[in-house]
Amino acid sequence: MTESKKGLVVAIDGPSGAGKSTIARMLAQRLGYIYIDTGAMYRAIGWKAKRERIDPADEAALAGLCSRTEVSIKKDNSDPRFYVDGLDVSGEIRTPEMGMMASAVSRSPAVRSRLLELQRELGRQGGVVMDGRDIGTVVFPDAQVKFYLDASPEERGKRRYLELKEKGMAVDLARITSEIRERDHQDSMRAIAPLKKADDAVLIDATSLSIQQVLDRMLADIGKVK
Template identity: 50%
Template sequence: MSKKMHGMVVAIDGPSGAGKSTVSRLLAKRLGYLQIDTGAMYRATALLMSREGIDFEDLKSVKNFCEHIDIKLDSVDGSQHVLANGHDVTEQIRSSEMSLLTSRISALKPVREALMRAQREMGKNGGVVLEGRDIGTVVFPDAELKFFLSASPEERGRRRFAELVVKGEKVTLENTINDVIQRDEQDIKRDLAPLRQAEDAIVIDSSALAIDEVLDLMEKYVKQKTEEN
């Protein structure tokens, strides 16, 4: 692997349920890169704030709280685990309730500033794959390669529904699709760093694509970019 390829920053943005976490994890593995799951970092922060009863409207309290949290991403037996203040919260942060709560706290300036600093520090040396909603537009606007991964709300709802059923949550497909649509509206309409596609992003609609097909396509673009450099 060339030095340039090793040092590349790959940004994957897109709406909730598009498969960003899975794709970024597997793409990073293929490339020998570090995966930075920014969505998991926001979810972990939302979980901590919820447990501590932090008032989301009190931005001073939110800022003070964010200055004392410690979110780490660790690899255990090839699987990424999320540690929040020293505790493994990998499973707890994936509930449907936490999805909606995450959208609320991710619109708070103190939260975004704290986590953006952490993400930039993690990715400053390159060789990383980051996924989120504003990686290519705000966190790493100069990323060498940007993807915007999407799928129809119905398809994303079906995927999310299947995940929740496996976890034993009592949900309906209709409500899950509605939650996805609601999350989209919150992410697109928020004032601070809304979900949007970077002008230079490569758009991939995964509605009718298998994960391996998405990965093959992304890997092809990474190799092309490496050859250009």
Template identity: 55%
Template sequence: MSAVRENGVIVAIDGPSGAGKSSLTKLLAQRLGYIHIDTGAMFRAVALMSKRAGIATDDDARLAELCRGLEVTFVRDGENCRVLANGEDVSTEIRTEEIGLLTSAISARKPVREALLTMQRAMGAKGGVILEGRDIGTVVFPDAEVKFFLSASAEERGRRRYLELAARGDKATLEETIAKVIQRDQQDEGREHAPLKQADDALPIDSTSLSIEEVLTVMENAVRERLAQDDKR
């Protein structure tokens, strides 16, 4: 294990869509006083901007050009974090089901992954950060000091997503939502570049029957244990 970096450790949280990564990352960052780097939002921002520009998901040349001219930043707004794409607040627009499915296809493209990989590594190099996604512990920061792989059954993840959509007033059935979760899993696991995969040294957590607080406690204890190990050196 490496020593703690300038600002602390790097925490990588990977897992499939709907496993609760975003919510848990935000809460864990608050408890530890760490910075939350939402990598999923970065890919969603690229997907949104590519849709607006009418770029096909397999047009690598135009996607690379788009990424070169795109700046994604995060602005803290109380306990929440707003996502800006070239200064425009796209926090709500990137969270639609359409953009979610498009993101899975866009994020599989090599030029997109390479461009955002550079951004993410620069953001997190000094530590004191928590990143969540699908390949953080395997590709973005394979040397992260603490890694988690968060999962839950497709049915449970679909149920959670359905309740989120219903609360927003979006029309969807539970069956349709579960089917989309399964479709997203297949896309993420089967893509050529950086597929969804658990790192060998990641701590697996199945949240199907666990509360957010229970999962959060497991994560916080693991990080603090890792920090305590370095304090003794």
């Protein structure tokens, strides 16, 4: 299967906590593709903005930040590492706070323009599984395979709660679910590249599906691509 599918761009979009990263990582492993987590790029910019105490609503400050910040990725089929100005921030950006910062800075035209350029460069050669919120609509509207992965806010909150608790973080389920609802609103209402399903994307509601069931469904659909 991997030989005949070498050049594909597989786009996986969907709201926060739907399981995109987990599925995309597994899918890349199965296909022998590179996995690119675009949400982590926004988290990286959000991390730098917080470190420099920049208000995400200050467009001029964010534009300046982007001009002097280097976001890079050490590509690996299953576990890419993210660097900001040469510093590995892969662990630090995986917090609910950085998730909210990512949503906030993603509304910036300067940030989106800078990262859009990087995302397209990374996926230009094909052979990638890329997840985010606007991959199939903006980044690669001509991607050969597009999925929109969704789940109820309650289910997404529960999954995120268990994931963070497993990492030893002190978390509250009600608060996490509330933050997910808030982020859904922010992502779907932003003026630039709002979260939405591409017209030609396959919708998968994973509320009551296991990870393996979602993976099998995606592999079956990819197998139909000539």
